Amino acid sequence: SQKIEQNSEALNIQEGKTATLTCNYTNYSPAYLQWYRQDPGRGPVFLLLIRENEKEKRKERLKVTFDTTLKQSLFHITASQPADSATYLCALVGNTGKLIFGQGTTLQVKP
Amino acid sequence: DAGITQSPRYKITETGRQVTLMCHQTWSHSYMFWYRQDLGHGLRLIYYSAAADITDKGEVPDGYVVSRSKTENFPLTLESATRSQTSVYFCASSQTNQSPPQHFGDGTRLSIL
Numbered sequence: 219s220q221k222i223e224q225n226s227e228a229l230n231i232q233e234g235k236t237a238t239l240t241c242n243y244t245n246y247s248p249a250y251l252q253w254y255r256q257d258p259g260r261g262p263v264f265l266l267l268i269r270e271n272e273k274e275k276r277k278e279r280l281k282v283t284f285d286t287t288l289k290q291s292l293f294h295i296t297a298s299q300p301a302d303s304a305t306y307l308c309a310l311v312g313n314t315g316k317l318i319f320g321q322g323t324t325l326q327v328k329p
Numbered sequence: 330d331a332g333i334t335q336s337p338r339y340k341i342t343e344t345g346r347q348v349t350l351m352c353h354q355t356w357s358h359s360y361m362f363w364y365r366q367d368l369g370h371g372l373r374l375i376y377y378s379a380a381a382d383i384t385d386k387g388e389v390p391d392g393y394v395v396s397r398s399k400t401e402n403f404p405l406t407l408e409s410a411t412r413s414q415t416s417v418y419f420c421a422s423s424q425t426n427q428s429p430p431q432h433f434g435d436g437t438r439l440s441i442l
Contacts, residue, residue, distance in 0.1 A: 252429055261333075261419050261433030262372070307371070316387060317431065319364075321371035 220245040220312055224320040231298060232328055239293040239323045241308035246318075248310035251284055251291050256305045256322065265306075266293075298327045332356075333434035335420050341440045342410055350405045350437045352420030360423045361403040362387075362431065363395065365416040372419065378403055410441045 254262035312318040374387030421431040
C-alpha cells in the first residue's frame with residue numbers, strides 16, 4: 219500500500235544548529251513533493267516544492283532534497299531559530315491524483 | 330486581505346445534529362478542498378471541487394455533503410453528526426489544479442458530544 223512516513227517523534231535542537239526532517243514514501247512515483255509548515259491552531263502554509271528532476275531546492279535558510287531512488291526527501295533548516303518551531307508536513311500527489319500528506323514532524327528549537 | 334476564511338472557528342454540537350462548516354476564498358481559485366486533521370492520521374481529503382457545480386469525493390467522504398454554487402464558497406455539511414467526526418477541519422484552495430501549492434484556512438475545531 220502507499221505510505222508517506224515522517225518521524226512522529228518531536229525533533230528538539232539548539233538554536234543555531236541545522237534541523238533535518240525526513241519524509242519517506244513507498245509505492246508512489248511523485249512528479250513533485252511539497253513541504254508545508256503548520257503552527258498550532260493554524261492551517262498549513264506552503265514552503266517549498268521540489269520536482270523529481272531536481273536534486274535540491276533552496277529558499278533562504280531552507281533546503282529540500284529529493285531522492286527518487288531512495289524515495290526520500292530531506293528538509294533542512296540552517297541556523298535554526300526558536301521562531302522555526304512548528305510542525306512540518308510533507309505532501310505529494312498520490313496515484314489517485316490527490317495530494318497526500320504525511321503526519322508531520324514537530325520541531326522545537328530551544329534558545 | 331485576500332485569503333481563505335473558515336467559520337465558525339469552534340463548534341460544539343450533539344450527535345445526530347446537522348452542522349455546516351463554511352469556507353470562503355477571495356482569490357477566485359478554481360479548486361477547493363476539505364480536509365480533516367486527526368492525531369495519528371494527518372490531513373485526509375474529504376471532498377474537493379474543480380469548479381462551481383463540480384465536486385468529487387476524496388479519501389474519507391462518508392457522512393459529509395458539499396456544494397459549490399459559487400466559485401468563492403465551498404460549504405461542508407455533516408448531515409447527522411457522529412462522535413467520530415470530531416476533528417479539526419481545514420478548507421484549502423489552489424489556482425490551477427489539485428496540486429501546488431494549496432492555500433489553507435485556519436480551520437474549524439468541531440466537537441461532537
